[in-house]
Amino acid sequence: MENKIQRAREKLIVALDVASTEEAVALTRQLAPYAGVFKVGMQLFYSAGPEVVRHIKEQGVKVFLDLKLHDIPNTVAQAAKALAGLGADIINVHAAGGTAMLQAAAQAVRERAATLGLPAPLVIAVTVLTSIDQRTFNQEMGLTGEIEDRVKAWALLTRDAGLDGVVASPRETSVIRQVCGEEFAIITPGIRPAWSVSGDQKRIMTPAQAISAGSTYLVVGRPITGTDNPAVAAQKILQEMAEVL
Numbered sequence: 001m002e003n004k005i006q007r008a009r010e011k012l013i014v015a016l017d018v019a020s021t022e023e024a025v026a027l028t029r030q031l032a033p034y035a036g037v038f039k040v041g042m043q044l045f046y047s048a049g050p051e052v053v054r055h056i057k058e059q060g061v062k063v064f065l066d067l068k069l070h071d072i073p074n075t076v077a078q079a080a081k082a083l084a085g086l087g088a089d090i091i092n093v094h095a096a097g098g099t100a101m102l103q104a105a106a107q108a109v110r111e112r113a114a115t116l117g118l119p120a121p122l123v124i125a126v127t128v129l130t131s132i133d134q135r136t137f138n139q140e141m142g143l144t145g146e147i148e149d150r151v152k153a154w155a156l157l158t159r160d161a162g163l164d165g166v167v168a169s170p171r172e173t174s175v176i177r178q179v180c181g182e183e184f185a186i187i188t189p190g191i192r193p194a195w196s197v198s199g200d201q202k203r204i205m206t207p208a209q210a211i212s213a214g215s216t217y218l219v220v221g222r223p224i225t226g227t228d229n230p231a232v233a234a235q236k237i238l239q240e241m242a243e244v245l
């Protein structure tokens, strides 16, 4: 079981959705025994600044820089190049930016990392946000068809552009795995243990369901960080994951 707990720890990404470096470092120290990767999203990055990545890495964990770049290829490439210099282990962009943007981002990140002698971060594309349900997708966003088909198409686009994987709901993990293969990274937010509330997340699964579906990484924020005792919550989630590994 100890081996399975270790494997589960490597797959758990904690979303540090807080406003200061101090809070982020304190959470990282507390949760590092249970999670191998910590996610710096827009709230933390824009509040605390780029240096926060270094402070989190100093705790001996990996960092997923979740800034979801989406613009014209040149702009994204220049931004991705700047981010690659921060030492993050995973960087992401939006698949909706299209092949030229995806390729420009991946090339810029890999070249910059090589120049600095850093390991190349995984470059990942966000498909359809986990907060979007079928009604919003069709009626508000004006997109036709099923979410699952769009996710599948964007996952293939991402793979063909040479990126390392996607962000999607764990509900789409099986179909992505089928078409993109075993090596393709599938990062899944929208994780809700049975004892937590879904809130703004719409396409959700439990930690055990997401692992069973084949997700590479599970992103968990509020079900851990929003509780009175984040370490206990993280331990429970780790246990749920390990039981099906």
Ligand SMILES: O=c1ccn([C@@H]2O[C@H](COP(=O)(O)O)[C@@H](O)[C@H]2O)c(=O)[nH]1
Binding pocket: 015, 017, 041, 126, 128, 129, 130, 131, 167, 168, 189, 190, 191, 201, 219, 220, 221, 222, 223
């Ligand atoms: O489709 C997406 C892409 C990114 N996220 C991010 O993951 C975490 C989830 O946090 P919870 O508190 O567990 O809901 C959050 O930082 C999002 O920005 C996502 O949820 N869905």
